[in-house]
Amino acid sequence: MIKMIALDLDGTLALENHAISPSTQKALADIHHNGVEVVIATGRRYRTTRYVIDNLGLNVFAVCNGGALVKAPDQSTIHIETFSLQPFLKSIRESGLTLFAQRDAHQLGGADFVVDSVLSWNDMTQRHIENNRDWCEISNLSKSDAEFMVAGCFGTEQELKLLSNQLKKQHGEAYNTIIVPHLESDWFYCEISLNHINKWQGLQKILTIFNLEPENICAVGDQLNDMSMVTAAGHGAAMANGHPDLKEAADFVCGHNQSDGIVDVVEYIRKHNEQQPR
Template identity: 30%
Template sequence: MYKLIAIDIDDTLINDEKEVTPTTQKALEAAVDKGVVVTLATGRAYASAQAIARQTGLNVPIITYQGALVKNLLDEKVLYERYVPVVAARRLFEFCLERNLHLQTYVDDKLYAREENQKLLDYSALNKTPYYIEPVFSKMIEQPTHKMLIIDEPDHLDEIAPQLRELLGDEVHITKSKPYFLEIMHKEGTKGHALTFLAQHFGCDMSETIAIGDSWNDHEMLECAGLGVAMGNAIDALKDLADYVTLTNNEDGVKHVIDKFVLNAG
């Protein structure tokens, strides 16, 4: 029996209208009623993720910043966190400055950028996240941050990702959450690390966990979960490694998983 389900938010739990459908909501509630811990696992900041979690009525720790922060919804107690190493953050800042790349960071759950531009405006609108401008951005680099993010064309990000891995070393984890977003966290700031932590926290074996996602930043949690599920709209690479492929986010794919594997509704 599965005891813990970790669900990605964007293009997984929510549909293209950015909504949790009533049928998916009922499935989440039915799983919770059965004693299953349902949590969210997202690259979003805690402030953004917790708004969605509260809408669904979940009252558990949630995985945010790709796994760099696990925090209770009820009392906002931090259970697990990993910061980007400062030396790596400085190198990343210099790299982006030299190449005029858009870099943004989160400090105290607030989004900061060096200047206002279309990339920042679009990101802010997508995640419903307010932002702050700090022209002397080097000040922000010295602050503890769970995640730093470069926004650019997908091909360009694919080109610089190997350069950054070499420059920043194995102390950081670099992943794409969406084609235009290259995200940099601590090496233990992955959804896989966070899911493993939560399973221990709730006293479950990893074989009793389900992870559901659509993007490459979900692969660590799909690989370590007892049942790794890719959405029907997931990238092919994630579908290839998943144990099961469900329906799309516009077809209540999450509900289908809960019905089939948790509520045994076929």
């Protein structure tokens, strides 16, 4: 029996301006009220995740920052993991890139993320800061002893691949790097986290609360940072607009993000559950 659906946001559930299509919203509300827990699993920070949750109209658990932060429906923090930036900050700077560092602002107060102030910023970094002036802090990160949940930077795909390879060469398996396209531009984003942090690791904190097993979960995503949950869940779905490697690894491919692909997944869950013994 499928008792939980875990949904990525960008490229999966969310449309432009954090919207959810009426058909998808209705389908998710229906299964939620019929005993299937709806959970968000995203690389977004919690503030922008809330925009989508509010449009969804359901009080749900959320795995944010790629698995480093887990929030309850009452918006309390039920799990967080942090780490120091100092071991690799110099490498980021030498690559000519600007580091962002994410924090649990909802719990701690203050900025959602801190931007390294030392180097000049590329166009995408500048745009991101301008769009988030109220929620970011600009600071020399080399002088900070704070720990953060996730770090990352914007760059070209080639720049970020070189950075990822360099971090692996210098630090072995200490860190995990995932490169994803920025959906509203030609830039890419490289997310840096502790090696064991991923969306499935975050979801497991929620599975424990509900006493569920992987076979009770259907996970849906579109990019490589969804690979952990799509492959570990008993039922893994990739969006039609998803990365080819994720579609290859998934149990099935649903419709496009822009065409209510999530409704296909809801129908899959309904049919699967109807076939299970009561």
